[in-house]
Amino acid sequence: MSLTKEDIEKFKKLYKEQYDEELNDFVAYEAANHLVNMIRAVYKPIPKADEDLYNKLEKEHEAVPEDKKIDFVKHLVEDAKLTEFKNEIGEKKYWELVRMANGMILQGNQVNLKKNFLKENYPQLLAWLTDLEIIGYLYSAKRMVGFRTTKDIKNFLVKEKDEIFWRIYTNDDKFIGYTSLCSFQGKEQCEFNIFILDKNYWGKSIGLEVTRLILGYAFNRLEMKKVVLETSEFHQGAIKLYEKAGFRKVKVVPNDRTVFHNGEWVLSGSLMMEIVKKEMQDKDVIDLYAKLEDLGIKIWIDGGWAVDALLGEQTRSHEDLDVAVERKNLTKLREYLESKGYNEIKRDEDKMWDLVMGDDKGHELDIHAFSLDDKGSVIAEEYWDGYSSNSLTGSGIIDGQTVRCVSPEQLVKTHDGTKRKLKDSDHEDMDALCSKFGIKL
């Protein structure tokens, strides 16, 4: 389902009514899509009893002429089932959930991040962003100390159309700064900024936590390949923090900014740093497999990694690791991954996966769950033509270790081109599997 421009305008209007906040197009598009996904998630897996209603709603939407789709988001928001749900959990909790689910809130251990600024933030920002001790190393420090009004701050901050801002709050709700992503070059790269502005909160690892939350968002939610940043070559604290978060130094542009360093204005180079989304390596997969085995969580490798395991060699890099797991182990698996810094990623068309988890390096796990009956046979899924008992019989090799994986027949079956358009690499994989395992198409 794709939302039209009018849907987005409508969403912006609804959002403004609820929160008195203006969303820019980029944020609104993302938020509206996540809202739709959240609504789907609320219904997922769709209880049998609600299936008819859900199908009816889907049909209704399809039947709406293009020029009338304008009301669709409103239709969803006001949908009777959702109202019921809203009444059940209460208005406040409901909107909190909407904001959380659509990425408006990123939750960390010490802080949470909320998108965009509120009017009430500007006086506080004016005080902070004119304090030399706080802003001394920033590119525009010399200009910023001259700001006099909240309008100066507003004009300065909201200059890029597609910059995504988050306000940083401690978990006891104190506003302490902001962070942002900007300068998007498609999904190739974007730029990261961080400002912990309340000095009382420096040196408490909050900077590191915020950086990790935003990197997780950039790699997993926005699917960016690279995140870059710029800082003063003299800003040792920031450089240490960025290196700790995994950024590496790329180059210095000499004499690029004037900074307030050791009590005086001096010329400084700008240090460019970057972090690239990391794909799992065979060693990462084997380490995870072994760790889960120790915890009593059996997984079966699926997807591209299963192709390689069955063929006995890594043929290419893989954006994610697909695994199958018994549904009864799903919570344990999730808890383990969370303890390793993974967070759930909400995905479009997420019916295919029961859970998608990603970390701040860009590693991603797509988890498919299945259940067994009393006799140990796989129970057919209602919403996905998932696994059968025969499909979990594969055995392959990754990094010299034997692993359980889905059968070659299952891989060929799920790559028949009906679910998604196959890439050249898929055809090559399927040819190799068919030839090695004597499978006839």
Ligand SMILES: CC(C)(COP(=O)(O)OP(=O)(O)OC[C@H]1O[C@@H](n2cnc3c(N)ncnc32)[C@H](O)[C@@H]1OP(=O)(O)O)[C@@H](O)C(=O)NCCC(=O)NCCS
């Ligand atoms: C730079 C900034 C983001 C650091 O945030 P922070 O929450 O204080 O940093 P953290 O506590 O997470 O520190 C992470 C690591 O960096 C190190 N670090 C942070 N600030 C440091 C400083 N001023 N001097 C030396 N090391 C510092 C910490 O020691 C820590 O490493 P450790 O755990 O090994 O000790 C924050 O001070 C800030 O926002 N300052 C004002 C605006 C700014 O300069 N933004 C950056 C623009 S490029």
